[in-house]
Amino acid sequence: MQLSRYLLLFFTVLMLSALPAKAAEIYEVVGIKVEQEGEDAETAKNLAVADGEKQAFDELVKRFTDYGYIDNAPKASAAQISNSVRQMQITDEIATSKKYKAKLDFTFDSVKISKLLNLKLVAGQPVRDKFLLIPISSGTEGLSVWKSLWFEVWNSYRRDNIIIPVGDLDDIRALKISDLEAGIYTGLDELSRRYKSPIILLVEASYVNSLNELSVKVEKLVGQNKEIYEFKYPGGFGVGMAELYITAANDISFKIEKKQLTRENAKNITRDTEFVRNFDHGASSKGGKIEATIEVSNLAEWSRIRRKIINSTLVEELTVKNFQAGYAIVNLKYSGTPEQLAASFEEKGLILLSDGTNWKIEDAQDE
Known part of the structure; x- marks a missing residue:
């Protein structure tokens, strides 16, 4: 079936299901x-x-x-x-x-x-949330925004509270792919002001052809607060990438309208959290256990980092607690002190960081 037919069905369902949202x-x-x-x-x-x-x-x-x-x-x-x-x-x-x-x-x-x-509204009426939604397509050649089927699906769907950037020269200059890949949000702030939307949604779609499955990561940015939601959409007989894009967009739009993207359902990350190479967790020299987050973009990167971790001299045991698109959470059992563990990681090209409560492992190769 042609994409245009799916788009027509998609918009029809949205018009029937969308309800006015309350202020939140x-x-x-x-x-x-x-x-x-x-x-x-x-x-x-x-x-x-x-x-x-x-x-x-x-x-x-x-x-x-x-x-x-x-x-x-x-x-x-x-x-x-x-x-x-x-x-x-x-x-x-x-x-x-x-x-x-x-x-x-x-x-x-x-x-x-x-x-x-004295808001410019009828007295007592709340301001409706406005979302600046930026569709991002992730593939073997990296990220793309303006020229992708994922952007086309969203660009054909516009409502008064879901805003899609037009993709003109100002947008392209503000939103650089290299910045997105590096987690730099300066350009997003500029787009937020331009489109008068305090809430930004980065909606990244990744289609795995071998599994016929679409993974979507939604990063919701409000001021300095960042929340992450992840969804999977498996395909089936006669259902491929184009159909999954429309299914996912329909589902995410419904979640936005129904106020289902909330902090209670998200993995919360504060954008101004400072992770440093300074450890004061009261750990003894006899070793201990930590739970650490590792940002990974694909299985090859994860395999490389995992190999470095298990080959570090002080790591006694590595257990994967969670592995999803974009990151892995691992439990590490180690000997020695955190400082000694960090030194052993550096020998393997890894960096151990902490914000005083949470732990993060980075690949020095990505610096």
């Missing part, structure tokens, strides 16, 4: 870091929360201003800001008798914010 991520501000001192623990926490609310509100105002919802935001008091917070979540909390440190996620009340900021 655009009113969320996550990853606000606070640290305050006070006369006692309660005072320190109250000061930190107030500071976090102010930071989150300022970021929300900037978001609405950047994307054209407001022109000049009125000044708001601390009480008004606090009253507009609907929900707050606390992580990485450290409290002492006079100090408080944590990471805070805020969800603001859409109605109260609309009134407080």
Whole structure:
């Protein structure tokens, strides 16, 4: 069957199934870091929360201003800001008798914010989420964006809340394939401003001909927060790559409309997390175990890195916990200290990194 027929069926299903979406991520501000001192623990926490609310509100105002919802935001008091917070979540909390440190996620009340900021909307109506969706095709020759069947499928489907870049010279200059492969997001920020969309979806499709299977990785970027979703679409008799592209696009569009791309269903990664070659995990010289993430683009790369790991002198046992498109998670049992393990990795051309909690292994060949 010709692609045009599938596209017609695809759009018909979408028009029947798509429902208006309610406001969600655009009113969320996550990853606000606070640290305050006070006369006692309660005072320190109250000061930190107030500071976090102010930071989150300022970021929300900037978001609405950047994307054209407001022109000049009125000044708001601390009480008004606090009253507009609907929900707050606390992580990485450290409290002492006079100090408080944590990471805070805020969800603001859409109605109260609309009134407080005089949004260019009917009073009380929430802003509908807008997604800048960038289709990326991954194949044996690397990544491609503008000239692919995957982009053609998405480019034929446009809604008011799902925006596909037009692919003109400005887009091509902003979004370089080399940057995408290196995980550099500067160009994405430029596209986000151009299309007035605070939420970016990188939707990467990889078709495996031998398995007749399509793997799709969705990276959802909101500010500095990054969430990853992965889906697989197996083919069958009479169902090939073109049909799987349409099936996947239909499914992902449905998930967007139904608000199924949420933090609860994703592997969360913070874009500003700093992994360094500095280890302070309280490990003894007798060895230990770590769980590490390894970014890999294909099986050949994974085989090469795995071989280097098991040939390292201090590695006693390697167990693969999870292996999916884009990364592997492994459990390592080793002897010696983390510093000694890192040194043994360097001898094999590997780099061991840590952010203080999580571990990552990189191939020095990719630097």
